[in-house]
Amino acid sequence: xxxxxxxxxxxxxxxxxxxxxxxxxxxxxxxxxxxxxxxxxxxxxxxxxxxxxxxxxxxxxxxxxxxxxxxxxxxxxxxxxxxxxxxxxxxxxxxxxxxxxxxxxxxxxxxxxxxxxxxxxxxxxxxxxxxxxxxxxxxxxxxxxxxxxxxxxxxxxxxxxxxxxxxxxxxxxxxxxxxxxxxxxxxxxxxxxxxxxxxxxxxxxxxxxxxxxxxxxxxx
Numbered sequence: 001x002x003x004x005x006x007x008x009x010x011x012x013x014x015x016x017x018x019x020x021x022x023x024x025x026x027x028x029x030x031x032x033x034x035x036x037x038x039x040x041x042x043x044x045x046x047x048x049x050x051x052x053x054x055x056x057x058x059x060x061x062x063x064x065x066x067x068x069x070x071x072x073x074x075x076x077x078x079x080x081x082x083x084x085x086x087x088x089x090x091x092x093x094x095x096x097x098x099x100x101x102x103x104x105x106x107x108x109x110x111x112x113x114x115x116x117x118x119x120x121x122x123x124x125x126x127x128x129x130x131x132x133x134x135x136x137x138x139x140x141x142x143x144x145x146x147x148x149x150x151x152x153x154x155x156x157x158x159x160x161x162x163x164x165x166x167x168x169x170x171x172x173x174x175x176x177x178x179x180x181x182x183x184x185x186x187x188x189x190x191x192x193x194x195x196x197x198x199x200x201x202x203x204x205x206x207x208x209x210x211x212x213x214x215x216x217x218x219x220x
Contacts, residue, residue, distance in 0.1 A: 045218035076107040099135040184213040
């Protein structure tokens with residue numbers, strides 16, 4: 001066995017001590033970062049089921065249009081969607097890291113089947129089956145006890161055309177952690193390359209203006 005000289009030991013030992021000190025300093029940092037990630041994980045919420053409409057207002061989305069004859073409305077249930085809400089220990093809404101809702105176009109129903117069919121054709125429902133909103137970022141402003149305004153930016157897709165939009169969402173956090181989101185957004189059909197639905201062999205056409213209104217209930 002060969003022994004290190006005293007000179008070599010004087011060099012090696014401080015290096016070993018330094019390496020050990022650095023290792024013990026790094027390990028707790030990595031561990032604490034992992035714990036932080038786990039503690040800050042935001043729960044996934046889903047839209048409440050359609051069967052609960054009578055009991056608690058599930059998701060509805062109204063499609064309002066204008067026409068030369070009268071205004072018309074189409075309403076849809078059975079929305080799909082998810083969101084990630086981060087609540088504090090006191091149940092206050094701290095942040096929203098994700099929010100998506102999907103509306104199958106054929107779920108939109110009005111009072112007359114003829115109007116429905118023309119709207120489906122205008123929205124190219126056979127090819128583009130969903131109207132979809134995907135949030136990209138948001139800011140939150142408290143507006144009252146358990147109430148907040150989510151200033152949301154995201155992408156709205158209609159008839160296969162996607163455009164960035166900004167809209168304010170009124171949110172309310174219930175005592176059980178359920179989050180209700182309500183609001184509306186006005187747009188022009190021409191912005192999404194949607195031809196205005198026509199009726200009576202083209203004698204009547206809707207206006208270009210369209211308003212999406214929604215009331216969404218997200219549950220854990």
